[in-house]
Amino acid sequence: xxxxxxxxxxxxxxxxxxxxxxxxxxxxxxFAALLFCxxxxxxxxxxxxxxxxxxxxxxxxxxxxxxxxxxxxxxxDPHLLGEIRGHWLDKLRREWQMERAFQTALWLLxxxxxxxxxxxxxxxxxxxxxxWADDVERFQKMFRHPSHVQLKVVAGNxxxxxxxxxxxxxxxRFKKVFNPExxxxxxxxxxxxxSSVALEGDRCALCSEEEAELLAxxxxxxxxxxxxxxxxxxxxxxxPPPASAPVLVQHYPLYRRSDAxxxxxxxxxxxxxxxxxxxxxxxxxxxxxxxxLWWLRPRLVLSGHTHSGCxxxxxxxxxxxxxxxxxxxxxxxxxxxMGSITATGHALSKCYLPREDMVLTTYCGAAVFLAVLIFxxxxxxxxxxxxxxxxxxxxxxx
Numbered sequence: 001x002x003x004x005x006x007x008x009x010x011x012x013x014x015x016x017x018x019x020x021x022x023x024x025x026x027x028x029x030x031f032a033a034l035l036f037c038x039x040x041x042x043x044x045x046x047x048x049x050x051x052x053x054x055x056x057x058x059x060x061x062x063x064x065x066x067x068x069x070x071x072x073x074x075x076x077d078p079h080l081l082g083e084i085r086g087h088w089l090d091k092l093r094r095e096w097q098m099e100r101a102f103q104t105a106l107w108l109l110x111x112x113x114x115x116x117x118x119x120x121x122x123x124x125x126x127x128x129x130x131x132w133a134d135d136v137e138r139f140q141k142m143f144r145h146p147s148h149v150q151l152k153v154v155a156g157n158x159x160x161x162x163x164x165x166x167x168x169x170x171x172x173r174f175k176k177v178f179n180p181e182x183x184x185x186x187x188x189x190x191x192x193x194x195s196s197v198a199l200e201g202d203r204c205a206l207c208s209e210e211e212a213e214l215l216a217x218x219x220x221x222x223x224x225x226x227x228x229x230x231x232x233x234x235x236x237x238x239x240p241p242p243a244s245a246p247v248l249v250q251h252y253p254l255y256r257r258s259d260a261x262x263x264x265x266x267x268x269x270x271x272x273x274x275x276x277x278x279x280x281x282x283x284x285x286x287x288x289x290x291x292x293l294w295w296l297r298p299r300l301v302l303s304g305h306t307h308s309g310c311x312x313x314x315x316x317x318x319x320x321x322x323x324x325x326x327x328x329x330x331x332x333x334x335x336x337x338m339g340s341i342t343a344t345g346h347a348l349s350k351c352y353l354p355r356e357d358m359v360l361t362t363y364c365g366a367a368v369f370l371a372v373l374i375f376x377x378x379x380x381x382x383x384x385x386x387x388x389x390x391x392x393x394x395x396x397x398x
Contacts, residue, residue: 022373022374022377025373026370026373026374029366029369029370029373030366030370032366033362033363033366036362037359037362037363038096038100039100041354041358041359041362042100042101042104042353042354043104043108045352045353045354046101046104046105046108046109046351046353047108049105049108049109049338049349049351049352050338050349051071051109051338051340051349052338052339052340052347052348052349053340053347054067054069054340054341054342054345054346054347055345055347067188067342067343067344067345068187068188068342069187069340069341069342070112070113070186070187070189070339070340070341070342071109071110071111071112071113071338071339071340072111072112072113072114072115072338072339072340072341073105073109073111073113073114073115073336073337073338073339074114074115074117074249074302074323074336074337074339075102075114075115075116075117075323075326075336075337076116076117076118076119076251076303076304076305076323076324076325076326077117077118077119077156077304077305077307077324077325077326077327077330078098078116078119078120078139078325078326078327079119079120079121079122079158079325079327079329079330080095080120080121080122080135080138080139080142081094081095081122081123081329082121082122082123082124082127082131082135083123083127083131083134084123084126085122085123086122086123090329094327094328094329095138095142097327097328098142098326098327098328099141099142099143101326101334101353101354102142102143103144105336105351106145106146106149109338109351111149111338112148112149112150112186112187113149113150113151113152113186114143114145114149114150114151114152115152115153115154115191115193115249115302116143116151116152116153116154117154117156117249117250117251117302117303117304117305117323118153118154118155118156118157118158118159118196118250118251118304118305119156119157119158119159119251119304119305120139120153120156120158120159121135121139121158121159122158123135123158124158124159124160124161124170124174125157125158125159125160125161125162125165125170126161126165129173132173136177150184150186152180152181152184152191152193152249153178153180154180154193154194154195154196154249154250154251155171155174155178155180155195155196155197155251156196156197156251156304156305157196157197157251157252157305159174160174160195160197161197162197162281163197163198163200163202163204163207163280166197166198166206168205168206171195171206180193180195181193182213182214182216182217183217183220183221183241183246185241185242187342187343188242188244188342188343189242189244189247189341189342189343190221190241190242190244190245190246190247191246191247191249192214192217192221192246192247192248192249192296192298193249193250194210194214194248194249194250194251194292195210195250195251196250196251196252196284196303196305197251197252198210198211199211199252199284199285199288199291199292200280200285200288201285201287201288211291214292214295214296215295217295217296218295218296220240220241221241221246221296221297222297223240224240224241224242224243225243225244225245242343244343244344245297245298245299246296246297246298246299247298247299247300247301247302247341247346248292248296248298248300248301248302248318249302249303250301250302250303251303251304251305252282252283252284252303252305253282253283253284253301253303253305253306253310253312253320253322254283254284254289254292254293254301254303254312254314254317254320255277255279255283255284255285255286255288255289256277256283256312256314257276257277258273258274258275258276258277259272259273259274259275259277259306259308259310260273260274261312262308262309262310262311262312262322264309264310264311265309265333265352266308266309266324266331266333266335266350266352267308267309267310268306268308268310272308282305282306283305293314293317293318298318299318299346300318300319300320300321300346301314301318301319301320301321302320302321302323302337303320303321303322303323304322304323304325305322306322307324307325307330307331308322308324308325308331309321309322309323309324309335309350310322321337321348323335323336323337326353328353328356332355332356332357333352333353333355333356334352334353335350335351335352335353336350336351336353337349337350337351338350338351
């Protein structure tokens with residue numbers, strides 16, 4: 001009886017071993033797919049990006065000056081979902097993507113300053129105090145950064161509302177969190193940060209305050225550029241700004257008719273390109289755009305809002321780069337801008353993030369492979385050659 005019992009135990013052990021082997025294979029495939037799509041893919045894609053080189057002036061074949069280079073990163077329109085329009089699964093997915101992309105970019109590229117060009121939140125224009133506090137807490141977790149990295153944020157229409165929705169309360173709570181500066185200078189480079197929704201030109205209290213601050217910045221910049229820096233050009237501490245043309249950073253683009261002349265992988269879809277832009281809604285008005293160019297005389301403009309990429313050369317003015325949305329909810333191929341900027345020059349390049357369709361394709365491939373493993377384990381996959389041979393064979397007639 002003993003040998004019979006031992007044989008019976010071995011027969012029971014083999015199916016159990018096969019099931020354990022299958023389970024290990026399934027777990028390994030699922031773990032590998034998650035590890036690649038949710039973590040490693042960001043390192044593989046962003047590691048291909050590099051800071052552009054700035055052309056410096058030369059004299060007799062040698063470098064004339066040794067200007068410090070500021071590494072600045074520009075991203076736009078994260079649109080963190082709120083409690084009203086944000087499904088919990090959508091929020092979890094999109095915020096994880098943006099957090100991984102941002103943290104990976106910080107670790108690999110080591111920028112010195114990061115600018116977010118508005119619409120940090122999707123529902124800031126109508127969120128309650130508690131919802132606002134929750135959104136801010138999630139933002140600070142996602143976009144955490146070392147103390148030596150500066151993070152600068154400009155207001156967008158989804159943060160404080162369009163002009164007709166903008167209130168003193170919304171503006172103050174935005175300033176309390178992000179403390180935006182009108183003029184930010186570092187390594188000889190001036191950045192002017194503009195609140196686009198306050199440039200309606202209708203002399204509202206908030207609009208008048210914005211214009212007065214921009215005029216004060218304009219006087220300081222013009223003073224420092226017209227002659228040797230002096231205390232008359234300085235701020236309350238008496239420090240004058242560098243004598244260089246500023247970089248304009250804002251949410252709304254300067255006025256343009258449409259995106260018809262925009263090109264590139266991240267440009268607007270063809271059906272949207274020729275749709276005319278509405279002033280004070282899609283772009284700044286002609287009047288506000290001219291005022292900014294006259295007052296500040298910028299050498300470069302960076303903006304967001306459209307969720308698509310575009311390069312524009314304004315007539316008699318500076319080049320403008322519209323930065324695409326940083327969220328996969330708005331684009332299949334999000335990206336951000338890498339800028340190497342000196343006091344007299346700049347160079348920009350675009351860094352694309354992993355494509356959504358590529359990640360989904362990887363998951364689909366993993367799902368097919370899992371199905372093949374399961375079918376093969378239970379011997380549900382018949383060999384195609386004997387099956388085809390049996391179909392071709394004709395039964396014998398008797």
